[in-house]
Amino acid sequence: MQGRPKVVRVDRKIDPSSIKEEREELDKVNAELVLAEFETEDDIIAATKDADAILTTFAPITRRVMESSPRVRVVVRYGIGYDTVDLDAATDNGILLVNLPGFCLDEVADHTIGLLLACVRKIVYYNNLTKSGYWARYHEMFIASFTGQTLGLIGCGTIGQAVAKRAAGFDVKILGTDPYVDKAVAKKHGINLVSMAELLKESDFVSVHSLLNKDTHHLVGEKEFRQMKPTAYFINTSRGPVVDEKALIKALQEKWIAGAGIDVFEQEPIDPNNPLLKMDNAVVTPHNAGWSDAAGRRARILVGKEAARVVTGKWPSHWVNKSVKPRFELVKGD
Ligand SMILES: NC(=O)c1ccc[n+]([C@@H]2O[C@H](COP(=O)([O-])OP(=O)(O)OC[C@H]3O[C@@H](n4cnc5c(N)ncnc54)[C@H](O)[C@@H]3O)[C@@H](O)[C@H]2O)c1
Numbered sequence: 001m002q003g004r005p006k007v008v009r010v011d012r013k014i015d016p017s018s019i020k021e022e023r024e025e026l027d028k029v030n031a032e033l034v035l036a037e038f039e040t041e042d043d044i045i046a047a048t049k050d051a052d053a054i055l056t057t058f059a060p061i062t063r064r065v066m067e068s069s070p071r072v073r074v075v076v077r078y079g080i081g082y083d084t085v086d087l088d089a090a091t092d093n094g095i096l097l098v099n100l101p102g103f104c105l106d107e108v109a110d111h112t113i114g115l116l117l118a119c120v121r122k123i124v125y126y127n128n129l130t131k132s133g134y135w136a137r138y139h140e141m142f143i144a145s146f147t148g149q150t151l152g153l154i155g156c157g158t159i160g161q162a163v164a165k166r167a168a169g170f171d172v173k174i175l176g177t178d179p180y181v182d183k184a185v186a187k188k189h190g191i192n193l194v195s196m197a198e199l200l201k202e203s204d205f206v207s208v209h210s211l212l213n214k215d216t217h218h219l220v221g222e223k224e225f226r227q228m229k230p231t232a233y234f235i236n237t238s239r240g241p242v243v244d245e246k247a248l249i250k251a252l253q254e255k256w257i258a259g260a261g262i263d264v265f266e267q268e269p270i271d272p273n274n275p276l277l278k279m280d281n282a283v284v285t286p287h288n289a290g291w292s293d294a295a296g297r298r299a300r301i302l303v304g305k306e307a308a309r310v311v312t313g314k315w316p317s318h319w320v321n322k323s324v325k326p327r328f329e330l331v332k333g334d
Contacts, residue, residue, distance in 0.1 A: 004030055004031060004032050005029070005030075005031040005032065005052040005053070005311035005312070006031070006032050006034060006050060006051050006052050006053075006071075007022075007026055007031050007032065007033050007034070007051065007052065007053040007054075007055060007307050007311060008034045008035075008036055008047055008048050008051040008053070008054055008055070009022070009033065009034070009035050009036065009054075009055040009056065010036045010037075010038055010044055010047050010048060010054060010055070010056050010059045011037065011038070011056055011057050011058060011059055012037060012038065012039070012058065012059070013037060014035045014036075014037055016035060018296075018300070019033065019035065019300065020300070021297060021300035021301045021304055022055065022300050022301075022303055022304035022307070023304070024304065025301065025304025025305050025307070025308050026304055026307065026308055028308060029308045029311065029312045031052075031053075031307070031308060031311050031312075034047075034051075036048075038059060041060065041062060041064060041065065044059055044060070044061070044062075044065050045064065045065055045068045045069070048065060048068075048069045048072060049068055049069055050069075050071060051069060051071060051072055052071050052072065052073055052311045053072065053073060053074045053075075053076065053307045053310060053311050054069070054072055054074070054075045054076070055075075055076050055078070055303055055307060056075065056076075056077060056078070056084070056085075057077070057078045057079060058084055059084065060084050060085075061075050061084065061085040061086065061090075062086050062089065063086050063088075063089035063092075063093075066086070066089050066090060066093045066095055067089070067093065072095055072327075073095065073096065073310050073311065073326065073327060073328055073330075074095060074096040074097075074098055074306070074307065074310040074311075074316065074319075075090060075095060075096070075097050075098070076098045076099075076303050076306050076307050076316075077097070077098070077099045077100070078100065078299045078300070078303055079099060079100060079290070079299070080099055080100060080101055080102070080103070080104070080105075080158075080159075080290070081099070081211060081212055081238075081239055082097055082099045082320055083211075083212040083213065083239060083241075085097055087320065087321055090321055090324065091321040091323060091324045093327070094324060094325055094326050094327035094328075095324070095326075095327065096310060096316060096319045096321065096324055096326060097319060097320045097321050097324075098306045098310075098316045098318065098319050098320070099318075099320055100298075100299055100302050100303070101158065101318065102158050103295060103298050103299050103302060104289075104290035104291070104292070104295040104298075104299070105158050105159050105162050106162065107289065107290050107291060107292045107295050108159045108162070108237050108289045108290050109159055109162035109163045109165070109166055110166070111237055111263060111285070111288075111289035111290075112159075112163050112207055112209075112235055112237045112261075112289065113163065113166050113167065115235050115237070115261025115262075115263065115283055115285070116146075116151075116205055116207065116233065116235055116261060117146065118261060118283045119233040119235070119258075119259045119260065119261045119281075119283055120143070120144055120146050120205070120233055121143060121146070122141070122143055124283050125280050125281075126141075144204070144231060144258075146170055146172070147170050147171050147172070148171055148172070148173075149172055149173070149204035149205065150172065150173045150174075150175060150202055150203045150204050150205070151163075151164075151167050151172045151173070151174050151175070151203060151204070151205045151206075151207065152174075152175045152176070152177070152199035152200065152202065152203030152205070152206045152207070153174065153175070153176040153177070153178075153191060153199075153207055153209055154176075154177055154178075154196070154199070154206065154207070154208045154209065154210055154219065154220065155177075155178055155208060155209035155210030155211070155238065156176040156177075156178040156181040156185075156186050156189070156191050156193070156209070157178070157181065157209065157210075157211070159209045159237075159238075160176065160178070160181075160191070160207075160209035161185070161186075161189040161191070163207060163209065164176070164189045164190055164191050165189060165190075168190050172205075173192075174189075174190050174191050174192065175191070175192050175193075175194050175198070175199045175202060175203060176191035176192065176193050176194070176199070177193065177194060177195060177196045177199045178193065178210070181193070196224070197227060200224055200227035200228050201227055201228075201229075203228070203229070203232060204229065204231065204232055204233070205232065205233045205234075205235065206220075206228060206232060206233075206234050206235070207234075207235040207236075207237070208220060208234075208235065208236045208237070208238045208242055208243065209237070209238050210238055210242055211238070211239075212238065212239035212241055212242050216242050217241050217242070218241065218242070218243070218244040219242050219243070220234075220236075220242065220243045220244065220247075220248075221243075221244035221247045222244065222247040222250065222251075224247075225247055225248065225250075225251035225256050225257060226251075226256055228251075228256065228257050229257070230255060230256060230257065230258065231258050232257050232258060233257070233258055233259050233260065233261065234248070234251075234257055234259075234260040234261075235260070235261045235262075236260070236261075236262050236263065236264055237263040237264060237289040238264060239264050240264040240265040240266040240267070240268065241266050243266075245265065245266040245276075248260060248262075248276075249275050249276060252276075252279055252281055252282055253275070253279075258281065259281035259282065259283070260276075260281070260282050260283070261282075261283045261284075261285075262276060262282060262283070262284050262285075263284075263285045263286075263287055263288065263289040264287050264289075265287070268287055269286070270284070270286075305317075306318075309333050310330065313328070313329070313330055313331060314330060314331055314332070314333030315330045315331070315332055315333060
């Protein structure tokens with residue numbers, strides 16, 4: 001590589017005061033860090049055409065972007081999911097895709113249990129009622145038990161397992177469905193693997209933790225909601241498009257299920273006219289399940305370190321597209 005390596009952080013909005021850790025890591029290898037806000041794919045292309053590395057949270061890194069950026073060696077995502085990056089295009093172009101598995105798993109697992117308790121205990125509903133001046137009586141409340149119920153996990157990877165660990169403390173029976181998880185690992189986490197149909201039929205709470213890819217798009221839709229108990233609560237902290245949101249709205253409006261706690265949506269930021277925003281039986285948060293100050297800092301350090309390694313000719317410590325043949329030779333680093 002000739003001259004100073006150029007690392008471009010591209011995102012819709014970037015707070016320049018929140019890139020201290022990445023800058024420190026990149027300064028150590030004398031790499032330049034450039035910030036670029038975008039609105040269109042062409043903006044991303046203009047910003048990254050002479051970059052050696054791209055850092056991003058939610059910018060779509062498409063085939064066109066990668067084919068327009070002949071020097072790019074690596075795309076590093078501030079996150080676990082990588083559905084915003086065209087994985088096949090990265091591999092075809094010899095570009096490594098790096099994500100941060102596990103960096104916020106405790107946050108997401110805590111948030112999942114938080115949403116679940118908020119739904120079952122109707123915390124947001126009674127908070128709003130009490131603040132409006134209405135003091136509800138016991139006979140007006142229907143609140144199901146939490147302890148002793150059955151929780152079904154769709155996706156039993158890192159976060160699903162962390163949710164299982166927390167749920168075990170509530171004496172909840174745990175079912176799981178996941179075509180790829182190691183059976184022994186699931187068992188070790190107290191997850192009893194069953195079919196999707198059995199999980200939906202038996203569970204009092206269903207929580208989704210699968211990755212978003214071609215196979216899991218709308219993994220949960222009308223057919224699945226119709227199989228759930230009318231008393232069941234549904235939680236999604238994975239990715240919006242894993243769930244058919246129109247079917248979820250219908251399931252809540254027509255009371256096929258009791259309620260839902262949703263952190264991720266098919267359109268983000270959420271459309272202000274989305275019916276979920278008006279429903280008493282839906283608790284919503286702004287895709288912040290994975291966020292805490294500590295997790296943010298961990299992510300920024302990891303992103304900076306991984307980019308620094310690759311722009312100085314070393315393999316990153318972890319990458320997603322294992323079969324990639326890098327555009328430029330990389331050596332094993334420490
Ligand atoms: N809301 C947030 O802020 C936030 C933060 C971090 C991660 N996430 C999301 O959480 C999800 C889980 O992350 P993780 O770290 O546990 O990932 P992971 O890769 O460890 O686990 C994902 C699991 O999904 C399983 N899976 C794949 N296809 C499936 C299918 N058809 N049915 C059921 N399971 C299937 C995989 O086998 C794997 O075990 C991801 O979608 C990630 O993007 C959300």
